[in-house]
């Protein structure tokens with residue numbers, strides 16, 4: 342049992358620190374008519390109520406009382422030194438004792454719920470815990486203390502999870518980011534971080550976020566999707582998947598293009614499965630999300646500036662440094678700025694088989710984005726030179742898209758062919774045709790080959806002994822497309 346509390350209000354304690362004297366946060370009563378906003382409003386989504394059956398006022402009152410007594414009874418800073426299981430056990434003991442001492446009348450189930458609630462508030466991520474425990478959630482989006490949305494099966498839903506107030510939400514954000522040595526407050530209100538389980542986190546705090554901190558979590562999937570699973574979900578046809586496996590293996594330079602949440606990182610991760618185990622791979626990411634299975638991988642992560650505004654390490658710094666690390670392949674999680682220049686140069690100078698993702702809505706737009714990003718870097722190269730550089734570096738663009746029914750599809754596998762005058766010429770190898778919509782609003786469509794018998798990466802495939810496999814995949818794709826037609 343812990344002695345009398347000595348300190349309240351310690352920020353930035355070690356791993357999984359206790360939130361300083363955070364009054365009980367809770368899951369709100371089911372939201373009934375909260376309006377959906379932003380992207381969600383475009384797709385009316387069901388409002389989940391499964392997290393918390395409406396709790397009584399009495400429950401909240403008891404929770405406040407027990408919480409207050411517990412803060413008095415224990416030393417939170419001591420608690421934070423224990424491992425998670427022991428700390429939870431200690432807390433449970435204290436709370437059970439308080440309940441007995443105060444003769445609180447509660448059912449066993451209510452007591453259990455109260456114990457869980459308070460433990461989550463003190464040791465975990467408070468109201469986020471039930472969401473973090475669920476494996477079916479792709480994203481958690483907290484828009485200030487009042488509203489939390491989740492994405493399940495491609496659909497955005499409003500939940501009834503609510504934080505007590507914006508201070509508690511900020512405390513939880515701070516706790517999350519301090520675990521990876523970062524901080525978020527008024528003076529540095531934007532922060533990328535990771536949860537211990539690998540989930541990617543972004544926080545933007547007031548005053549930039551007007552209605553309270555916005556916290557976005559891309560939940561880490563323990564079982565990363567594979568190309569075979571994507572085939573089962575109809576994200577790509579079996580033949581298309583086979584072609585992707587081949588281009589991953591034969592060291593094509595690949596850019597994965599797609600909108601936000603379209604499955605770019607998932608696809609990048611899938612393609613890296615086909616990298617040979619003897620290749621030295623270096624990954625550069627803002628928040629490490631990729632899970633390469635190869636033994637010879639160096640993982641690098643960017644760093645934001647410190648309190649004095651110095652010490653930032655940008656993606657560009659990382660990509661440049663990679664070149665001095667004898668990489669065979671460079672994988673850039675997300676190409677967002679001038680680092681595209683360094684990546685293209687690397688692709689061009691013996692690091693073929695490099696890959697990256699870019700936010701763009703079509704392969705054409707992806708090429709334009711790359712051009713724009715090079716211009717952002719301050720290079721005053723003639724547009725034609727830039728395009729020639731892109732052409733000689735990129736072999737294939739794979740386009741991912743999240744369709745309006747929430748499903749994710751690979752909509753294009755496109756080759757970059759070369760230049761005709763000032764224009765980059767591309768050639769689709771596979772495309773996804775949308776043919777209609779079923780009665781449930783699900784999109785119907787199919788992947789089809791465009792009939793290219795010998796793509797530009799054919800010689801490369803032959804060099805790696807994959808030409809027969811490629812020919813078989815392309816033939817099978819054409820036969821299937823003919824049947825469908």
Ligand SMILES: Nc1ncnc2c1ncn2[C@@H]1O[C@H](COP(=O)(O)OP(=O)(O)OP(=O)(O)O)[C@@H](O)[C@H]1O
Pocket residue numbers: 478479480559560562566571574576599600601602603604605606607608749750
């Ligand atoms: N083909 C797919 N079918 C079903 N779910 C998918 C598919 N591809 C990705 N997902 C899921 O969608 C979510 C978003 O995927 P991912 O992180 O790859 O997207 P992203 O395009 O990289 O997003 P961001 O732009 O935020 O970086 C993840 O939870 C992932 O498991």
Ligand SMILES: [Mg+2]
Pocket residue numbers: 605606607675
């Ligand atoms: Mg991503």
